[in-house]
Amino acid sequence: MLDKIVLIVAAGAGTRMQNNVPKQFMPLRGKPVLMWTMQVFHDSDPFMKVIVVLPEAFIPVWEGLCQKYDFVIPHQKKVGGPTRFHSVKRGIEGLEKDCLVAVHDGVRPLVSMQTIDRCFEAASAYGSAIPCIEIPESLRKTVKGGSVHVDRSKYRLIQTPQVFKSSLLEKAYRQPYREQFTDDANVVESTGCKIHLVQGNPENIKITHMHDLAYAESILAGSTAH
Amino acid sequence: MLDKIVLIVAAGAGTRMQNNVPKQFMPLRGKPVLMWTMQVFHDSDPFMKVIVVLPEAFIPVWEGLCQKYDFVIPHQKKVGGPTRFHSVKRGIEGLEKDCLVAVHDGVRPLVSMQTIDRCFEAASAYGSAIPCIEIPESLRKTVKGGSVHVDRSKYRLIQTPQVFKSSLLEKAYRQPYREQFTDDANVVESTGCKIHLVQGNPENIKITHMHDLAYAESILAGSTAH
Numbered sequence: 457m458l459d460k461i462v463l464i465v466a467a468g469a470g471t472r473m474q475n476n477v478p479k480q481f482m483p484l485r486g487k488p489v490l491m492w493t494m495q496v497f498h499d500s501d502p503f504m505k506v507i508v509v510l511p512e513a514f515i516p517v518w519e520g521l522c523q524k525y526d527f528v529i530p531h532q533k534k535v536g537g538p539t540r541f542h543s544v545k546r547g548i549e550g551l552e553k554d555c556l557v558a559v560h561d562g563v564r565p566l567v568s569m570q571t572i573d574r575c576f577e578a579a580s581a582y583g584s585a586i587p588c589i590e591i592p593e594s595l596r597k598t599v600k601g602g603s604v605h606v607d608r609s610k611y612r613l614i615q616t617p618q619v620f621k622s623s624l625l626e627k628a629y630r631q632p633y634r635e636q637f638t639d640d641a642n643v644v645e646s647t648g649c650k651i652h653l654v655q656g657n658p659e660n661i662k663i664t665h666m667h668d669l670a671y672a673e674s675i676l677a678g679s680t681a682h
Numbered sequence: 683m684l685d686k687i688v689l690i691v692a693a694g695a696g697t698r699m700q701n702n703v704p705k706q707f708m709p710l711r712g713k714p715v716l717m718w719t720m721q722v723f724h725d726s727d728p729f730m731k732v733i734v735v736l737p738e739a740f741i742p743v744w745e746g747l748c749q750k751y752d753f754v755i756p757h758q759k760k761v762g763g764p765t766r767f768h769s770v771k772r773g774i775e776g777l778e779k780d781c782l783v784a785v786h787d788g789v790r791p792l793v794s795m796q797t798i799d800r801c802f803e804a805a806s807a808y809g810s811a812i813p814c815i816e817i818p819e820s821l822r823k824t825v826k827g828g829s830v831h832v833d834r835s836k837y838r839l840i841q842t843p844q845v846f847k848s849s850l851l852e853k854a855y856r857q858p859y860r861e862q863f864t865d866d867a868n869v870v871e872s873t874g875c876k877i878h879l880v881q882g883n884p885e886n887i888k889i890t891h892m893h894d895l896a897y898a899e900s901i902l903a904g905s906t907a908h
Contacts, residue, residue: 588822592888594840594865596814602876603838605868611837612829614820639820642831650828659893662818667885670900675893 457580459555461505462497462617466490466562467536467543469511478514479663480562485676487525489663490518492565492676497558497617498529500569506531508562509547541637545629551622556580558617559625559640561662566675568657572617578654579619586619586641587656588612614639615656624649683806685781686730688723688843692716692788693735693762693769704740705889706788711902713751715889716744718791718902723784723843724755726795732757734788735773767863771855777848782806784843785851785866787888792901794883798843804880805845812845812867813882814838840865841882850875 466480480490490508497504510518512535521527536543544559551557556579560567571587578585595608618640620628628644637643641651659675661668692706706716716734723730736744738761747753762769770785777783782805786793797813804811821834844866846854854870863869867877885901887894 591839592890594868596838596840596867596877596879598836598838598879603879605864605871606837607862608864610824611832612822612824613817614822636833638831638834641822642820645831651822653822653824653829658891664818665884667901667904670904671897674896674900678893678896 457556457576458621459505459553460501460503460558460576461507461551461555461622462558462560463544463547464490464493464497464506464508464560464562465536465540465543465547467509467511467540468563469513478511479669481514481517481521482663482669484565484669484672487527488521489565489669489672490562491521491525491527493560493562493567494529494531496565496567496569497560497572500572507534507547508532509534509536509543511536539633541629541633541643544640544643548622548625548629551626555622556619557622557625558619560617563663564616564660565663566657566672567615567617567660571615571655571657571660574654575617575619578652579621582650582652583624584618584620584641584644584649585652585654587615587617587660588653589615589656589658592658612653614641615660616640620644683782683802684847685779686727686784686802687777687781687848688730688732688784688786689770689773690716690719690723690732690734690786690788691762691766691769691773693737693766694789695737695739704737705895707740707743707747708889708895710791710895710898713753714747715791715895715898716788717747717751717753719786719788719793720755720757722791722793722795723786723798726798733760733773734758735760735762735769737762765859767855767859767869770866770869774848774851774855777852781848782845783848783851784845786843789889790842790886791889792883792898793841793843793886797841797881797883797886800880801843801845804878805847808876808878809850810844810846810867810870810875811878811880813841813843813886814879815841815882815884818884838879840867841886842866846870
């Protein structure tokens with residue numbers, strides 16, 4: 457298998473929680489969310505190279521947190537851009553050789569090592585792999601004048617890490633930015649590349665609201681994996 | 683407004699958690715899930731009639747729990763059927779006059795009173811109302827040979843309570859059962875009736891797995907509404 461890199465995107469400035477602390481730095485069972493996230497990747501493979509994309513203004517904050525918490529996982533820091541697309545584009549600049557790159561949201565600390573392994577293995581075979589879960593509720597589509605029932609068994613919710621051969625990812629991110637680029641799979645797919653789906657783990661949510669943080673607390677409290 | 687009835691469907695025998703206790707009877711912060719669920723509806727309107735559909739074998743268990751926990755919310759008990767469709771059909775048998783019926787999953791104790799109010803108000807005006815939330819992740823559709831990105835902004839996840847004028851619900855449940863009847867909206871829609879969407883509350887999940895129960899614990903611990 458090619459060398460593995462994880463690019464952790466933590467470039468948000470965290471306005472949604474109406475809090476001055478971006479979500480990736482908020483405390484979760486005694487340490488910042490982002491440290492939990494990085495720890496899972498490091499535990500899954502201690503030789504995996506870790507790159508973290510941060511908002512420029514928060515780089516000193518992050519460095520202070522690493523000191524305070526004696527956080528010793530080696531990682532490279534990069535400065536984020538105005539959108540997720542720009543942050544990923546900067547994050548993958550200057551990769552030295554062909555490798556497998558996992559792009560992961562900094563605010564998804566509940567990803568399992570099994571999900572990470574499945575993604576890297578499938579990306580090694582197929583060029584791309586993203587984790588998905590089935591839709592746990594009934595699904596409807598809004599249409600002019602109302603909405604209609606749709607068969608949820610044909611749809612999947614998409615998570616991260618989204619893993620790609622670096623050459624595919626670099627090619628995709630040379631495209632000009634478009635608003636409809638909502639995730640990396642979408643950017644890579646727009647170059648004509650097929651996206652391979654693998655099974656995610658349902659608790660791998662994006663921490664967006666305070667109740668998500670409470671959920672993560674309860675999962676980590678019950679987990680033997682952390 | 684017409685009189686309000688809530689039909690709480692708690693007829694599952696709970697095999698998914700590999701546990702002998704069906705999920706609706708599992709303890710959540712000191713009392714069974716189903717009691718939390720019934721409490722929210724009772725708090726939203728103490729005059730709302732409450733009907734609970736239970737698995738036949740568990741009716742004595744439920745009666746024992748009501749005694750043990752001094753649970754005093756008045757309610758009528760009915761015996762469930764082999765599928766959700768059959769349980770709802772039995773639940774609405776013998777309604778005495780036109781009313782608004784909310785059909786709600788017994789394992790959704792985190793529904794908010796605001797969601798309940800919005801559903802009854804809209805159903806009073808439009809005949810039907812169901813709560814929905816936006817999709818929090820990227821969405822893909824599986825197609826032959828792979829999957830494609832879809833615009834999640836056009837889709838909604840559907841929750842309960844699903845509220846209908848009783849005449850519409852009774853007419854819909856006189857149809858023969860079909861496998862594609864996954865929720866009440868779908869059954870009512872198949873009679874040609876339009877379904878009105880209202881805003882749900884995102885934490886109103888269905889308790890299916892142990893980690894959902896942990897999530898509910900953390901939400902209720904932080905809530906002032908309960």
